Amino acid sequence: MSLLVTKDLVKWFGDTHAVDHVNFTVKESEVLALIGSNGAGKTTLVNLISGLFRPDAGQILFRDADVTHQSVHGRIKAGIARSFQLVNLFDQLTALDNVALTIFSREGKIANLVALAAADSAVWDEAHEILRLFGLDAKGRMLAGGVSQGERKLLDVAVAYALRPKLLFLDEPTSGVSTREKAPIMDTVTSVVRSTGISAAIIEHDMDVVFNYSDRIVAMHQGTILADGTPDEIRRNETVTTTLIGTTETH
Amino acid sequence: MTFQNSGTLATSRARRSLARPFEPSLLCSPPAEQSGENRNEWKKSTEEHEEWKRTTAEPWTYRRQSSYLIEDEEQQGPTESRFGISSGPASQPGQHCSEEEAEHPDRHRGPKVDGPQEEVNGRRYEKEETRNHVTALVPLILPPYGAILLAYGLVMAIGALGFNLLLGYTGLLSFGHSAYFGVGAYAVALMVKYLKVGSMELFLVGAVAASVLITALFGVVCVRYTRIFFGILTLALSQVLWSLAFKFFWVTGGTDGLRVPTPSLFGGLVTGAGDKTAFMSHAYYYYVLIVFCVCAALMWVIVNSPFGMALQAIRDNETRAEFVGVRIWRYRWVAFVVSGVFTGLAGALWVPLNGLTTPDIMHWTFSGEIVFMTVLGGFRSFAGPIIGAIVFNYLKTYAVGYTVYWQLLLGAVLVALVLSLPTGIVGTAGKLAARFQRRG
Numbered sequence: 001m002s003l004l005v006t007k008d009l010v011k012w013f014g015d016t017h018a019v020d021h022v023n024f025t026v027k028e029s030e031v032l033a034l035i036g037s038n039g040a041g042k043t044t045l046v047n048l049i050s051g052l053f054r055p056d057a058g059q060i061l062f063r064d065a066d067v068t069h070q071s072v073h074g075r076i077k078a079g080i081a082r083s084f085q086l087v088n089l090f091d092q093l094t095a096l097d098n099v100a101l102t103i104f105s106r107e108g109k110i111a112n113l114v115a116l117a118a119a120d121s122a123v124w125d126e127a128h129e130i131l132r133l134f135g136l137d138a139k140g141r142m143l144a145g146g147v148s149q150g151e152r153k154l155l156d157v158a159v160a161y162a163l164r165p166k167l168l169f170l171d172e173p174t175s176g177v178s179t180r181e182k183a184p185i186m187d188t189v190t191s192v193v194r195s196t197g198i199s200a201a202i203i204e205h206d207m208d209v210v211f212n213y214s215d216r217i218v219a220m221h222q223g224t225i226l227a228d229g230t231p232d233e234i235r236r237n238e239t240v241t242t243t244l245i246g247t248t249e250t251h
Numbered sequence: 252m253t254f255q256n257s258g259t260l261a262t263s264r265a266r267r268s269l270a271r272p273f274e275p276s277l278l279c280s281p282p283a284e285q286s287g288e289n290r291n292e293w294k295k296s297t298e299e300h301e302e303w304k305r306t307t308a309e310p311w312t313y314r315r316q317s318s319y320l321i322e323d324e325e326q327q328g329p330t331e332s333r334f335g336i337s338s339g340p341a342s343q344p345g346q347h348c349s350e351e352e353a354e355h356p357d358r359h360r361g362p363k364v365d366g367p368q369e370e371v372n373g374r375r376y377e378k379e380e381t382r383n384h385v386t387a388l389v390p391l392i393l394p395p396y397g398a399i400l401l402a403y404g405l406v407m408a409i410g411a412l413g414f415n416l417l418l419g420y421t422g423l424l425s426f427g428h429s430a431y432f433g434v435g436a437y438a439v440a441l442m443v444k445y446l447k448v449g450s451m452e453l454f455l456v457g458a459v460a461a462s463v464l465i466t467a468l469f470g471v472v473c474v475r476y477t478r479i480f481f482g483i484l485t486l487a488l489s490q491v492l493w494s495l496a497f498k499f500f501w502v503t504g505g506t507d508g509l510r511v512p513t514p515s516l517f518g519g520l521v522t523g524a525g526d527k528t529a530f531m532s533h534a535y536y537y538y539v540l541i542v543f544c545v546c547a548a549l550m551w552v553i554v555n556s557p558f559g560m561a562l563q564a565i566r567d568n569e570t571r572a573e574f575v576g577v578r579i580w581r582y583r584w585v586a587f588v589v590s591g592v593f594t595g596l597a598g599a600l601w602v603p604l605n606g607l608t609t610p611d612i613m614h615w616t617f618s619g620e621i622v623f624m625t626v627l628g629g630f631r632s633f634a635g636p637i638i639g640a641i642v643f644n645y646l647k648t649y650a651v652g653y654t655v656y657w658q659l660l661l662g663a664v665l666v667a668l669v670l671s672l673p674t675g676i677v678g679t680a681g682k683l684a685a686r687f688q689r690r691g
Contacts, residue, residue: 050574076576088571090564101564104557105576113558113589114549120557159575 003028003167003199004049004080009058011044018044020223021058026167031190032201033214037244040220042203043085046169050082051075062167079166083156085175085203091145095136095155098144100127102162127162133192134158150181157189168193170202174209182206186213211235219244395532399604400648402536404641405543406600411625411636412550413593418622419630420554421586422566423477427469427485428621430492431591433613434458434465435598437496440509440608451514451538454599462595463588465492470587474580477569486615493613508609511602531604539600546593551633553589562586594621620647627668629675638676 004026011019019041026032034042047053049060051072060068062078070078090098103123104110118124131137134154139147144155153173160168173189174182190213193200204210210217210231217234219226227233227240234240410432417423438461442448448457473484496503503509513523513530516538523530553559561582564572573579602608611617620643628639646664650657672679 052570072573073576073578076574082574084571084574088568088574090567090571092567093560093563097560101557101560102575104560110557110561110577113553113556113585115557116552116555117557117560118555159571163575 001028002026003063005061006045006049007059007061009045009048009060010056011041011048011053012056017223019048019055022220022223022225024218024225026199026201027216028199029194029197030199030215031193031213032199033210033217034201034203034220035205035207035210035217035244036220036226039222041223042220043171044223045220046082046171046201046203049075050080050169076163076165080169081160081163081165081167082169083160083171083173085171087149087152087156087176089144089152089155089159091143093144094141095131095144095147095151096124096127096140098155098159099130099162100124102159103127103130106163130158130162134161134188150177150185153177153185154188161192166198168198168200170200172203172205174204174206182209395528398532398536399528400644401641402531402539402604403601403648404644405539406597406604407621407624407640407644408637409543409546409600410594410597410621411628411640412547413590413597414621415625415630415636416550416554416562416586416590416593418625419632419635420559420566421562421583423474423583423587424482424622425473425485425590426482426615426618426622427487427489428591428594429613429615429617430469430485430489431462431466431594432598432601432617432621433492433496433608433610434461434591435595435600436602436608436612437503437509437598438462438595439599439602440504440511441502443511444509449512449515450519451516451603452518454514454603455542455596458595458599459592462592466588466591466595467584469591470584474583474587486618489613489618490615493610493615496610496613503610506609508607510607511605514603535603539604542596542600546596547637550593554633558582558585623665627665627672627675629672629677629679631674632677632681635675635677642676 002025004024006022006024009019009022009024010017022041022045024045034045036042044053048055051070051074055068058068059066062075062080065078067075067078067080090101093101100117100123101110103126104117104120107123109115109120109123128137128140131140134157136147136151136155136158139151139155144152147155153176157168157170157173160170170189174185177185186209190200202210202214211234214231216229217231218228219234219237219240221243226243227237229237410428413431414425414428417425435458438458439454442454442457448454469485469488472488473481476484497505499505500507513527513535515522516534521534521538523535554562561572561577564575564577565579565582569579598608598612601612624639624643625636626639627643628637629635643665647657647661650661650664654660668676674682
């Protein structure tokens, strides 16, 4: 069953078709990888779905409801959350505060001016639990701006996860980290996602990560969808292989 | 007493001023650039002011207005009360006083006080002739002048706390907080003028209501912008209010401002009858202290609430804050209103202390002072604005008393302090404490 469907989604930047009549779907409880070269339109597509950009044409349906013209806040309420390619955290707050703030927001408690945040033990317990899930419990008291890049990437995902979304977009969760750190990060992220049954759409350039961790792969090229299939199907797709992945020639 | 150099407008103004109880602001002529019609408007304003005073219940006397002024004032030359409001024969920059006024400032202070006097810290003060029942119970911890000075500091601390909700916690630098301070002060003065209200509690309620109204309107315009655009918008809007206060003299008293009598406190349980110095340095001081404690506690709860966390999130990363569900404009607007209300409350507490409100407190330069006291104390800490406001108040007061070039002296001292303490007084103290702890 499809969780998210886009119908002929279009986004222009001047004369450039960043997203050109894209029909994209995400199914329930799947880990989907969105691949493509730089400028293929992956991040623009996620920005359109998450509400950062407004589409020029087309429709976005989430759980059969039209969210095309909803605000970011409305989409979050509906169950769409995202992380960012460049880590976007509240650097002057602790890692624990980053997660707790998100929980306060999710619970609708954030408008409360006259109650001490520290007094809400349920929120802090949940924040601790989320940090533990992502292996960051030891970093809870550190400022978010002071932890390592790999931990920042994980914290970025943890903050998005704290919204308890039904669909989580992860924009290059392993970019900017060492090769050695990539597997632990993806192990952690996919185990949390799979254990809670939510869907995740991961934008990724590292093909090892893509083929090892995703159930389905959507390949984009020049604003359009080039291919859509399982990892094995994408491996055998000559168009994708020659356009995006490349081949190893033997002499 | 006669004036030798009659014929100038300044002198005739000074002569008129002697025919009635002392009013510092009326001693100086209108600004030099005012002439013709403006001067006539100013005269009309003065006459209306006189008429209003005749209809008020309490007579205004020098003793009630400025009895806490130190006697050695004349040796130090003209002085200025805190925040640039003239409280003696001194003139504001751009205003005139006659030469005689400058040479004999004591002549314009009204009748000498014949009552008994007491000496505190080498300075003579009028002895308190009457003390109300509350001040009689309050232990005398500080000398009257020190208590009044600290009261000014605490009042400004409330304003700086409000300002820092925007700067330190929301990341918005406002250059328009003088407007909200002025709204609080003028709300009180207009309540006195038109409603004949004398209760401090009603003053505070009125000031809060006026501040909410103005900041809610201004906030709608300003919070859609950040950085320099936000700063310029707040500055421009504050200057609009300043010019209204300046030009609508039939309502606001123009440059003469509006007087505010000594209010009654605690629903009339404590009245300002008797010695004003005693009242201000005891009952009113403790009243300010109580309001300050309540405001500080309230602000502490606000910045440590989920709402306060949301403001800090907006400050750190607006985009991410939006993507965790924080409605940016709405929260900024609420912070703007809360900030303005605290500053308005400070204005309401300030005006009975000063006895007079003029458009000067709405001018952007006063916004600069609020910014400066916050940065001086340290805008990254909760206590920073409090410490900064009190320290700034002392620095300014003693700079004014030390030299006529007090702006130069104060500027030099403040530049030195900011350069040597980039994280403010509280931030530097925290760093030093941490260093000592590590060594220990």
